[in-house]
Amino acid sequence: MSEILAHPQGWKSLQFPPACVTGIGSLPHPDPRQAVEFVSQFAPALPFWPQLPRRDTRESMVPQMLGRLAEILLPRTDVHGFEIPSSELKRFLRHLQSHPARFDPSCAAGFFQFERALKNDLFPDAGAVKGQLTGPLTLSLSLLCGQESFAGRLEWVQELSSYLARLAQWQIERFAGLGKQVVLFIDEPVLPVIAQQPADSPFQHLIPLLRDLVRKVQRLGAIVGLHCCAPDPLPAMLKVEPDIFSFDAYENLESLFNTEAGRAILRSDRLVAFGMVPALTDFAGFQEDSLIKRWHQSSPDANGRRAILSRSLITATCGLGLLGEDAARDSFQLARRIADELARSEA
Numbered sequence: 001m002s003e004i005l006a007h008p009q010g011w012k013s014l015q016f017p018p019a020c021v022t023g024i025g026s027l028p029h030p031d032p033r034q035a036v037e038f039v040s041q042f043a044p045a046l047p048f049w050p051q052l053p054r055r056d057t058r059e060s061m062v063p064q065m066l067g068r069l070a071e072i073l074l075p076r077t078d079v080h081g082f083e084i085p086s087s088e089l090k091r092f093l094r095h096l097q098s099h100p101a102r103f104d105p106s107c108a109a110g111f112f113q114f115e116r117a118l119k120n121d122l123f124p125d126a127g128a129v130k131g132q133l134t135g136p137l138t139l140s141l142s143l144l145c146g147q148e149s150f151a152g153r154l155e156w157v158q159e160l161s162s163y164l165a166r167l168a169q170w171q172i173e174r175f176a177g178l179g180k181q182v183v184l185f186i187d188e189p190v191l192p193v194i195a196q197q198p199a200d201s202p203f204q205h206l207i208p209l210l211r212d213l214v215r216k217v218q219r220l221g222a223i224v225g226l227h228c229c230a231p232d233p234l235p236a237m238l239k240v241e242p243d244i245f246s247f248d249a250y251e252n253l254e255s256l257f258n259t260e261a262g263r264a265i266l267r268s269d270r271l272v273a274f275g276m277v278p279a280l281t282d283f284a285g286f287q288e289d290s291l292i293k294r295w296h297q298s299s300p301d302a303n304g305r306r307a308i309l310s311r312s313l314i315t316a317t318c319g320l321g322l323l324g325e326d327a328a329r330d331s332f333q334l335a336r337r338i339a340d341e342l343a344r345s346e347a
Helices: 032-042 063-072 086-098 109-119 136-141 154-176 191-195 202-219 234-240 249-258 260-267 288-298 302-310 325-345
Strands: 129-134 143-145 182-187 223-228 244-247 271-277 312-316
Touching: 032 109, 032 325, 063 086, 063 129, 086 154, 109 129, 109 154, 129 154, 136 143, 136 154, 136 191, 136 202, 154 182, 154 202, 182 202, 182 244, 191 202, 191 223, 191 234, 202 223, 202 234, 223 234, 223 271, 234 244, 234 249, 234 260, 244 249, 244 312, 249 260, 249 271, 249 288, 271 325, 288 325, 302 312, 312 325
Parallel strands: 129 182, 182 223, 223 244, 244 271, 271 312
Antiparallel strands: none
């Protein structure tokens, strides 16, 4: 397993407490004002703009990224994803190439409400602010034209990735204009599946494109996180070289300490976002003491654990947009308790 290549170490300038709690992206609130107030209460040190799929299906992770282009998409009933009618393909590609990349208020109400809250100084303790993108792998695999996956055509995915880079730049400029350092997470739940494809698979070109997108966003001045909630994601994430590795630690905690890929990530001195809280609707049977015990047993090196904790985030395993509001509140409260206990035990 190769080591991570050297990149500008902008992540070292981030200012947040050890085991800082933040969110992956989506929340279940239909009201953007209430969602942003929720963020200010539960993620004040690293607040994020909330994606609100219960407010409008256009705020889901695929259509939200495409803005007004989403009106072209037809939901598939036979497989996951969306159909681009063949009659609309040229228009779709032309839009990706030349249309300004930005969120539309109709499908990203949480973004604009969050921006207004920043202007009104609702987050005085924020060392940085967090944005999100659906990654080009997941987005392209969710789009089909006829029976052909968008991901199977290199030139199509290149256009999509270029569009996402411009959308990242738009987010970064909006937040940086308000004097905030920007953390931008790219959400790629399909990453391990792509990484496991045979060498001659047409999908193998996707990971280099994702890595190129990460580097473009880094050069724009953002701290880039890569989020993947799939099983065994670390070897594939290592190939992409983000600043922050965000993974399902509830299922995969031990792999960070006990696999070659995990140890390479730790040696890189990058940040780690531990998805400690599963996306449950009811936490009555959740045993946080067992999770804390697993943390301590994963590595016998107390000094090493303290160093990791100093550059860690604590999150849910994935977005909470499809849960109820009470469950989302319970999730963040649990993340806060876990973070406090880890900080206390490693002091």
